Amino acid sequence: MSRTEALARLRTELGAVDHSVDTRRLRTKSRDRFAQSPVLRDLLRGRNAEIFIAPRTKEELRVAVAACARHRVPITVRGAGSGQFGQGVPLSGGAVIDVTAIAGIVGWHGDRARQPPRTVRALTGTVVADIDATIRPSGWELRMHPSTAQQATIGGYIAGGHAGVGSCQWGILRDAGNITALEVMTVEEQPRLVELRGSEVTTVHHAYGANGIITEVELPVAPAWEWHELVIAFPEFEQAARFSVDLGTSDGVLKKVVSPHAHPLPQYFPGLAGLIPDGAAMVLVLAAVQSVPNVEDLAHACGGQVRYRCLEGKGVYGVPLYEFTWGHSMLHYQRRDERLTGLMALFPPADLYASIVRVHREFADLGPLHVEMKRIDGALSAQGSPVFAYESRAQLAAITERLQRAGLSIANPHTPVLGAGGMKPWGPREIATKRAFDPHGLLAQGKVDDLLATDVITTSTALPTSGWTYRLSDTAGR
Incomplete structure (x- = not known):
């Protein structure tokens, strides 16, 4: 079956699930902040999806994912598109699935009658700042968040982020205890929802959505000081x-x-x-x-x-101070000179x-x-x-x-490929998760070395980087 035929059948099966093949919308929803990299500005330009899908619930997401699996249509999952490495760019066309409408706080975990809540759980499309706004009146907040907290979704932060505001106190997202649980949808003809806890969460964290679609995130909370x-x-x-x-x-x-x-x-x-x-x-x-x-x-x-x-947030400079730090810093530098990078x-x-x-x-x-x-x-x-x-x-x-x-x-912040980037360990556990949760290899095509090692994106963005290692990484077979 040709891609054109597959897409036609996919659209029929989507039914009432919001979708579009409008050229302008496809172009807009196939971008993130990759232009922050001078290497990626031209390399990823024009890499667009062939269909945009915007489910409003997990059930609509399941319908869309099942149809893509049946017709072998590649999937790129996106939130707000605030990533900086091309995580949200569809390298091989197919479907971009926008999960921003699948939002809201699922609830607290802990016995609220006798003790304060220990964690907060939210749907993947929930804006990070909205989580804090909801729980702060109770005296609690997230341990950390990205500098893009006012735009970024919690699922996107976990799938593409690494550290951020709060990491000088609590460590990075990968450090044990900073992600309590993830609910992940598999990409199969009959998608499953799988709960990951403990060290299992690291297989999906910072994997750019390559080995499972994050549907819910559970995170620990900390006291919300002034x-x-x-x-x-x-x-x-x-x-x-x-x-x-x-x-x-x-x-x-x-x-x-x-x-x-x-x-x-x-x-x-x-x-x-x-x-x-x-x-x-x-x-x-x-x-x-x-x-x-x-x-x-x-x-x-x-x-x-x-x-x-x-x-916090009351400065004469008009934005929270953290928007001058982390990934936001380079955005400000490049307004001065677009050639600046790091x-x-x-x-x-x-x-x-x-x-x-x-x-x-x-x-x-x-x-x-x-x-x-x-x-x-x-x-x-x-x-x-x-x-x-x-x-x-x-x-x-x-x-x-x-x-x-x-x-x-x-x-390497100038590549959308996990192995070339060097921040995400990709070994036997991650590969096994990929095969179990995405048996047809439809997710984040081109972003995992073992699937498309000779692609022009990989060869055009590789640098002689040592990469980062972590004390709690599964290094066997790497």
């Missing part, structure tokens, strides 16, 4: 780095963001530039109100000055301050350094890289090798 935003200036970046490490290792200080930026990066944020003296480095901090005096003491001890402080370097915990300073000094000719402090596998680390003007893939490869010689582990 959070304050602080913009802190330092005469030298090395002082900013010292403060950031000291704050990150102060376990009694409650914080959600520790984000140092070397000069001239603070001047690239129009809303923040006036708060930071020209020539100074900057650290953005989100801290609980009771910990603000500790943050101020640490800043002063390192030569810093608090230039601005306000309640890599995803993981700094060694055992040599953290020294390695940050070493990279700042040795790569000063390349560009200013921006990192995010985060905990990973129980230790404080940092993620980021110098910000530099893109010239060519050969230049990216050379910088990758140079950073690795400096002792950093590098992941």
Whole structure:
């Protein structure tokens, strides 16, 4: 059966499930924020779905998935399209299934009569910020969220995200205990719903939807403190780095963001530039109100000055402070110069301050350094890289090798392919899950090396990256 015939039969079987083959809608819904990568801007342009499907319930999703399975139509699942690596781009056409309408809080887990709730469970299309807005009145909030929390869906965050706001306190999503459970729909003629718990969740987390469609997410909650935003200036970046490490290792200080930026990066944020003296480095901090005096003491001890402080989301810059951190940072940099880019370097915990300073000094000719402090596998680390003007893939490869010689582990943010990216371990457990949950290989085609290793996307985006490793990874057979 040809793809044209398969799509025609698929449309008939969808019935009342909302769908479209309008060219403009297909183009819009086949994109995410991949243009943030100068490598992917042209490479992924024009990679569009052939049909757009927007189920409103899990039952409608089941109807759509069953029809795609019967007619062997490839599937790309998307939420808000806020991913940055092409996770939401259909590399081989087929169907884009938008799950944003499958939204809402499923409920609390825990005996509310005798103890506070331990977890919150939400449908996959629920906007992350909406979860916090719902549960905050009870005194609780999510442990972490992406800088795109106002747009991103919880299913998209789990399927494509890694860390974020809160990771300097709680670690990364992959760390044990940060994802309680996932409900996943299989891609078969009769789709099943499978509950994953414990270490099983890591097989589907950050897999770009390649081995199962996330339908529900259950996450642990944390106390919702009164959070304050602080913009802190330092005469030298090395002082900013010292403060950031000291704050990150102060376990009694409650914080959600520790984000140092070397000069001239603070001047690239129009809303923040006036708060930071020209020539100074900057650290953005989100801290609980009771910990603000500790943050101020640490800043002063390192030569810093608090230039601005306000309640979370009440800043003169008009957006939550976290929207100047993590993946949002590059969006601001590129408004200044669209050639600017970076890599995803993981700094060694055992040599953290020294390695940050070493990279700042040795790569000063390349560009200013921006990192995010985060905990990973129980230790404080940092993620980021110098910000530099893109010239060519050969230049990216050379910088990758140079950073690795400096002792950093590098992941590639310029590819939609899991193996080439280097952030997601893809071994026997993940492969077994893929075969069990997606026996026809319809999900996220082209994004898993073992399925399409010679595809032009893989060969055109590969860099000589070491990738990241995790203490709790299943490394057998990798």
